[in-house]
Amino acid sequence: MEKILFIINPKSGVDRVKALKDLIDKQLDKNLFDPEIAYTEYAKHGTELARNAVANGYKTIVAVGGDGSVNDVITGIQGTDATLCIIPKGSGNGLARTLGIPLDQSRAIALINTGKRIHIDLGKVNDRIFVSNVGVGFDTLVAKKFAKSERRGMAIYSWIVTKHLWTYKEWEWEIEVDGKVLQEKAFILTVANAQQFGYNFKIAPTADLQDGLFDVVIIKKFPKILGSYIALRAFNGSLLKSKYVKHLRGKRVTIRHPKLTILQTDGDVHACGNELKVEMMPAALRVMIPA
Structure with missing residues (x-):
């Protein structure tokens, strides 16, 4: 069973976070994944959480949010063998759309059970x-x-x-x-x-x-x-x-x-x-x- 961490920005409100937790419990295959949830508390906290998760053996990190939140998680796991999953919760959701990830949260979670893992390029501007x-x-x-x-x-x-x-x-x-x-x-x-x-x-x-x-x-x-x-x-x-x-x-x-x-x-x-x-x-x- 693979350890998986969901990194969530809780600013969307208690009710929405609870609804998301219920979706994770319903849609994620517990025979494949052992889920944990972490909440960001300040700017760039997602990068720290993702980096620490990789160091502690997590192989799959789920960014829950928009492109900014996704970028924070990417910064924490790039160059490792951890896999990024995305549950879109932002405005534009540019990367999710490009990768063909469903904008519906329930379907995006279900995708984690059946999706395939690929490598993509990143860019660096200055640091x-x-x-x-x-x-x-x-x-x-x-x-x-x-x-x-x-x-x-x-x-x-x-x-x-x-x-x-x-x-x-x-x-x-x-x-x-x-x-x-x-x-x-x-x-x-x-x-x-x-x-x-x-x-x-x-x-x-x-x-x-x-x-x-x-x-x-x-x-x-x-x-x-x-x-x-x-x-x-x-x-x-x-x-x-x-x-x-x-x-x-x-x-x-x-x-x-x-x-x-x-x-x-x-x-x-x-x-x-x-x-x-x-x-x-x-x-x-x-x-x-x-x-």
Whole structure:
């Protein structure tokens, strides 16, 4: 029987946590797994809990939450033989959608009994681990505003985008991809390991979590009246066909701007310096996906 740890952020409330515990008890096959539950108590506690669990012999770690919570657990288990499972509880759930994990919690738990384990790539920006994407530009502004909002969901996300689209000023970036240097004025500049930001907004529709390469997507300055057109292309998977988009691929990416102070990784905003060094970490994480 395999030891399995569920790492849960209890901020969603006592009733919801109890309902989740009941689902785990109902759906998880106790002939296969011996479950334990741990609760996060402060920022980045999920990383500590995951790291300690691996040290104590847990082979499967379940992140219960959104992309930020999942990223914390990944940081704690990357490079080990432990497997990440995801029970989506966030807003965008970008990684869960990319991996084909059900957004329904009951089905996501049941998947743990029957899923298959694969290795996927990770990325590192300076000293920070990410799985889906790292970005600077308009996406960082939106992520910052979204984090401050007490409400969640696609409607709030869309409202923030609409509010700030018309006044956003693009910066000219120095970008280096595997030694090739270019200057681009960018609305969004994303180094993607996975396809989407969340909500099925595919910023890098050709990205592959197992190919050992980043997809660098630059949405260049465009007439703001075309904002809906750009968004539609992202949702239907045709963004890279737009004349306002440049697409490169590589293993090492450097981004520079003298005024750079923040970036987003997997939707969470962090402080940074004026240079970002992004490196590929091939096959650095085991994950559970549908068989």
